[in-house]
Amino acid sequence: MSDSHGSNGTEDQALVILTSDSLQTQGMAMILSNAMQQQGTHLHILLCDAAGDLAVGGYTSAEAINTPPSNPAGQVKPEGMLNMLLDNGATVDVCAIYLPNSENEEDDLLEGVGVAAPGHIAEMMRDPSIPVYSF
Template identity: 40%
Template sequence: MRNLILGAAVALATAFGALVSPGTAAAAEKTFIVVTSDDPQTQAMAMILGHQAIGHGTEVRVLLCGPGGDMALKGAEMPTLKGPDATPQQLLSGLVKKGATAEVCGIYLPNSTHTAEDLIEGVSPVKPPVIGEYMAQPDVRYFTF
């Protein structure tokens, strides 16, 4: 009887450990970053955190809307910020080079004087249904800046 109780206790502890240990299925596997701010520090911090997430093996997707979309425009004038010693756009480009998906929201281009050709390499427009489907996935962490 003692061995049965001991075995049950070990099985329970093992199962509980699997439920709470880092890296289990409960952990988000995808990071969704939405940038609407026109503030360069806010934009840069969003990209820096994206770099951190992708460095930990998390899939990163960036959606740029409104003034945040301007950081994806070729020739955008942005300050080089201390710390990363880069502009928000340079950080965005670096994130794309690491494998992140970067898009401007579906209403950004139609409500501006810009076209998809005006976007930097690696950034494309995306339709709302595509983003809605992505956001509904249970393993997506959603951050807005």
């Protein structure tokens, strides 16, 4: 087996950690995550701080972002893209400290979104075969 990502015999995985409250940063993180997922990468998405709001049912961004001309979607919202990633098999969790430090409870999270166990996230971060991307 090769050490390169996407090598034969191993599942290509990536950990995307999103903490930013910036609409453009959230949008770009979701656009890049979508591209990785379309290329066969199994995504683990960890939403912390203000980005955790994307995983709350009923949350709506203040405005949509314009996508590049190469993307026929036109305008998108990060929470809509997150739902699409979930529907396509991404693992999505909020940080372990998100709920205790917000007005939300676990029942408020979108279906399929969990609460991250720090030990499991730390294992992925330490695994040299799983790249970590932070936004």
